[in-house]
Amino acid sequence: MSFLHCERREFAIVPLMLLVGLASSPAQPSQSTPYGVHGGSSLPAREQAGDRLLSPDLRSRNLQALPAEIVVQRMMMTSARRSSQLHGFRTTRTYHLQYHGLLGSRDADMKVVATYTAPDKLEFSVVSQHGSKLLLNRVLLKLLDGERDAFHDQSQVELSPKNYTFDSQGIERTEQNNPSYVLDVSPRKQNKFLYRGKVWIDANDFALAHMEGQPAKSPSFWIKDTHIDSTWAKVGEFWMVQRTQSVSHIRMGGQATLTIDYSDYQITGAGRPQGRGQTPQLPDPSLVSPQQ
Numbered sequence: 001m002s003f004l005h006c007e008r009r010e011f012a013i014v015p016l017m018l019l020v021g022l023a024s025s026p027a028q029p030s031q032s033t034p035y036g037v038h039g040g041s042s043l044p045a046r047e048q049a050g051d052r053l054l055s056p057d058l059r060s061r062n063l064q065a066l067p068a069e070i071v072v073q074r075m076m077m078t079s080a081r082r083s084s085q086l087h088g089f090r091t092t093r094t095y096h097l098q099y100h101g102l103l104g105s106r107d108a109d110m111k112v113v114a115t116y117t118a119p120d121k122l123e124f125s126v127v128s129q130h131g132s133k134l135l136l137n138r139v140l141l142k143l144l145d146g147e148r149d150a151f152h153d154q155s156q157v158e159l160s161p162k163n164y165t166f167d168s169q170g171i172e173r174t175e176q177n178n179p180s181y182v183l184d185v186s187p188r189k190q191n192k193f194l195y196r197g198k199v200w201i202d203a204n205d206f207a208l209a210h211m212e213g214q215p216a217k218s219p220s221f222w223i224k225d226t227h228i229d230s231t232w233a234k235v236g237e238f239w240m241v242q243r244t245q246s247v248s249h250i251r252m253g254g255q256a257t258l259t260i261d262y263s264d265y266q267i268t269g270a271g272r273p274q275g276r277g278q279t280p281q282l283p284d285p286s287l288v289s290p291q292q
Contacts, residue, residue: 063179063203068168071181072161074206082207086238087118087269092127094261095143097135101254108135112144118269122151157193159208164188172200179203180210187216195228207239208232224249235265 095110108131115123124144129136150157157163169182180200187194197213211230218226230244244260 063171065168065170066181068166068183071168071183071201071206072166075201075208076160078206082238085270085272086267087271088116088267089238089240090115090264090266090268091240091262092264094263095140096259096261097131097140098257099135099254101250102252103254106132106135108132108140110136110140115268120151122148124148156191159185159199162188163194169198171203174200174209178209185213190217192217192219197228202239205234205239207234209239222251224251236267237270238267240265 091114093112093114095112096107097109098107099105108129110129111127113125113127115121115125117123126141126144129140155162164185164187167184167186169184171179172182173179180202183199183201184197185199186196192215194216195213196216197211199208200210201207202209209232212228214225214227218224226246226248228244228246231242232239233242234240240262242262246258248256248258250256
């Protein structure tokens with residue numbers, strides 16, 4: 001039976017594992033010392049580093065790396081603030097899926113308008129579809145169904161000490177000369193919802209700016225390996241995902257590449273937290289959860 005016509009294998013073409021929640025999850029920072037972070041600094045040194053976070057000189061070429069613990073604390077604070085202040089947004093996603101293998105090549109494109117309304121409403125409107133009907137129906141549309149299901153429980157995919165250990169790798173500057181703290185991330189559990197790799201945390205806002213990694217566990221026997229690359233940028237006062245690419249190698253031969261571009265962001269609601277003590281779950285626009 002051909003690979004592209006075997007139902008179980010069709011779903012494995014694109015194992016785009018969840019990126020994450022990645023920092024858009026609403027977890028609140030812990031009042032105690034976070035666990036699972038490594039920076040090589042004593043507690044007094046970390047406290048002094050925390051004081052310096054209030055006014056880091058980002059223009060300095062000698063900006064010093066911070067302990068992973070401090071970076072993660074501030075990242076969690078940024079995530080919690082975003083969750084409470086961002087009440088809604090709309091964006092256009094452009095999906096492009098390519099498969100090249102022993103049986104030839106196929107591709108498909110889909111444009112979707114995604115709308116989020118706090119605290120827990122996520123809607124999709126498919127604007128256009130082109131290309132392979134098989135890839136459209138069995139993969140791309142399934143990604144949207146999977147995202148709806150995963151949207152209501154992001155705790156299992158959030159980028160936090162609950163799910164990951166962190167190790168500081170210093171500072172790198174982007175092409176725009178913006179400094180970022182680089183952290184190695186390792187999953188606490190070997191499951192398909194987590195990944196291992198690196199994240200880049202913007203040194204000014206302590207927001208997730210970039211990630212590269214692979215799933216901690218393959219979502220399917222038919223997938224040999226998957227590499228995920230995702231980039232965020234600031235839209236108004238909030239950091240939003242701009243592009244996600246997943247490259248998967250198939251055990252039977254071939255490669256599947258899924259690219260998702262995000263454009264035309266519109267912040268439809270922002271301001272004071274809605275309700276006392278409310279912690280809305282934000283959908284991470286790059287979250288994808290293909291069916292198994």
